[in-house]
Amino acid sequence: MKISFTKKLIENDHLVVLVPQQSTAVKLLGDQFNRVREIINDFLSNNPEEKSSKFKTLSFRSNKKICYFTIARCKEKINSSAKLSFAGQLLSYLERQKAKNISIHLEETKSFKAAEYLEYIVSGLFLKDYRFEKYKTISNKDFKISQLKILSNLSSSLKEKVLNGIKVFDGVFLTRDLVSEPANILYPEKFVDYCMKLEKVGIKIEVLDERKLKSLGMNALLGVAQGSVRPARVMIFKWDGDKKNKKSSPLSFIGKGVTFDTGGISIKPSSGMEDMKWDMGGAGVVAGLMYTLALRKAKVNAIGAVGLVENMPDGNAQRPGDIVRSLSGQTIEVLNTDAEGRLVLADVLWYIKEKYKPRFMIDLATLTGAIIVALGDRYAGLFSNDDDLANKLLSASKGSEELLWRLPIDEDFDKLLNCQVADMKNITGTRGAGSITAAQFLKRFVGNVSWAHLDIAGVTWSKKGTNFSRAGGTGYGVRLLDEFVKKYYEDKS
Numbered sequence: 001m002k003i004s005f006t007k008k009l010i011e012n013d014h015l016v017v018l019v020p021q022q023s024t025a026v027k028l029l030g031d032q033f034n035r036v037r038e039i040i041n042d043f044l045s046n047n048p049e050e051k052s053s054k055f056k057t058l059s060f061r062s063n064k065k066i067c068y069f070t071i072a073r074c075k076e077k078i079n080s081s082a083k084l085s086f087a088g089q090l091l092s093y094l095e096r097q098k099a100k101n102i103s104i105h106l107e108e109t110k111s112f113k114a115a116e117y118l119e120y121i122v123s124g125l126f127l128k129d130y131r132f133e134k135y136k137t138i139s140n141k142d143f144k145i146s147q148l149k150i151l152s153n154l155s156s157s158l159k160e161k162v163l164n165g166i167k168v169f170d171g172v173f174l175t176r177d178l179v180s181e182p183a184n185i186l187y188p189e190k191f192v193d194y195c196m197k198l199e200k201v202g203i204k205i206e207v208l209d210e211r212k213l214k215s216l217g218m219n220a221l222l223g224v225a226q227g228s229v230r231p232a233r234v235m236i237f238k239w240d241g242d243k244k245n246k247k248s249s250p251l252s253f254i255g256k257g258v259t260f261d262t263g264g265i266s267i268k269p270s271s272g273m274e275d276m277k278w279d280m281g282g283a284g285v286v287a288g289l290m291y292t293l294a295l296r297k298a299k300v301n302a303i304g305a306v307g308l309v310e311n312m313p314d315g316n317a318q319r320p321g322d323i324v325r326s327l328s329g330q331t332i333e334v335l336n337t338d339a340e341g342r343l344v345l346a347d348v349l350w351y352i353k354e355k356y357k358p359r360f361m362i363d364l365a366t367l368t369g370a371i372i373v374a375l376g377d378r379y380a381g382l383f384s385n386d387d388d389l390a391n392k393l394l395s396a397s398k399g400s401e402e403l404l405w406r407l408p409i410d411e412d413f414d415k416l417l418n419c420q421v422a423d424m425k426n427i428t429g430t431r432g433a434g435s436i437t438a439a440q441f442l443k444r445f446v447g448n449v450s451w452a453h454l455d456i457a458g459v460t461w462s463k464k465g466t467n468f469s470r471a472g473g474t475g476y477g478v479r480l481l482d483e484f485v486k487k488y489y490e491d492k493s
């Protein structure tokens with residue numbers, strides 16, 4: 001979808017008029033709108049707000065052609081995420097109307113600041129418009145909107161704001177691309193290749209290969225990778241946007257990047273196993289977030305780190321009962337090779353804590369099926385050892401409409417991980433509280449650092465689509481964490 005700004009309506013364009021819900025008439029100044037204005041005002045007076053649906057397409061005949069236009073009735077006082085949702089619904093509606101080239105007009109009233117609304121409408125349209133179709137070679141029959149024109153007298157600063165708003169979505173789209181790629185294309189080395197483009201926007205990248213990981217002692221992570229012919233990688237992104245405070249502790253974001261999870265020797269049932277291509281969702285969010293921070297030149301210093309492995313069951317694979325010595329020195333009895341995400345994160349968390357002394361660590365992982373049982377696909381689970389950090393995340397989540405729900409951690413859950421033959425086991429062997437005990441496991445690798453864990457297994461992928469995305473990768477987490485950084489950590493001076 002291409003965006004442009006214009007003052008004149010092109011005759012064949014599908015005009016969309018956003019009308020505040022209470023309005024009973026529109027002004028629509030200019031001769032070009034004479035006929036449309038008449039029809040809309042007629043419609044509005046005959047169809048009061050409560051009786052009409054959100055969107056209505058009407059038409060008239062002009063010079064033997066039929067001109068179509070849509071009335072979109074928007075609520076005035078709603079929060080930013082509701083505006084984004086409204087725009088997502090509008091996009092789906094216009095696609096059903098087969099509106100190829102769209103011109104949008106916003107009706108300004110005394111109480112309704114159209115220009116403020118516009119930013120969200122454009123953002124919402126773009127977020128929802130994304131699709132992943134690079135592997136479709138036979139002509140694609142899906143209808144697509146190709147042009148979006150804004151019919152308005154906007155100041156150049158507002159135009160720039162609108163354009164900047166959609167530019168940072170390239171971070172969200174990178175995350176969606178990464179989770180959508182199949183595992184034969186996207187394995188640890190290829191994830192690295194895919195993300196090298198972040199260097200172009202000023203991010204420093206470091207890649208730790210297997211030899212380096214071995215010499216460091218990341219045996220928990222390497223144990224997961226040993227059943228695959230694809231070697232493991234750890235990729236570190238560094239964004240130094242706060243030049244004034246170069247020495248300050250960086251913010252840090254850590255992602256689980258299991259590029260495919262068969263479960264290993266504790267193999268999963270085959271039904272639905274294809275979903276395990278997006279078991280690298282946490283790593284995808286970290287890459288997308290770092291890209292976003294760099295694209296908008298955020299004044300913060302931040303580290304992103306992702307642990308990349310493929311969990312496969314070959315002759316060299318890790319066995320249930322194996323004991324590994326993690327980078328921290330703590331030993332782990334691997335009772336279930338499908339509880340592998342925590343093994344990967346354990347080493348990356350410890351490494352980031354020791355090497356960068358970060359201000360906090362936030363990890364993201366499609367970690368447990370249990371979180372889907374608890375929270376479904378609307379909320380991600382939040383676990384933290386720091387109430388202040390947790391509250392900041394909860395508040396930012398409301399602003400981005402990427403929702404979080406905090407769950408408890410405590411000593412009694414931690415004890416369930418104790419093990420007879422090693423320092424801990426990677427599953428508890430009890431049925432309850434699976435997401436919490438997974439978080440307790442991670443907590444053993446964060447020391448005293450302020451830490452939060454986001455279990456995103458339920459929100460990374462949507463089979464039916466959301467108000468912000470089509471069926472497939474949602475990109476959940478990028479806008480939430482970008483909002484969180486912007487709100488609490490950015491140098492505003």
Ligand SMILES: [Zn+2]
Nearest residue numbers: 261338339340
């Ligand atoms: Zn697994």
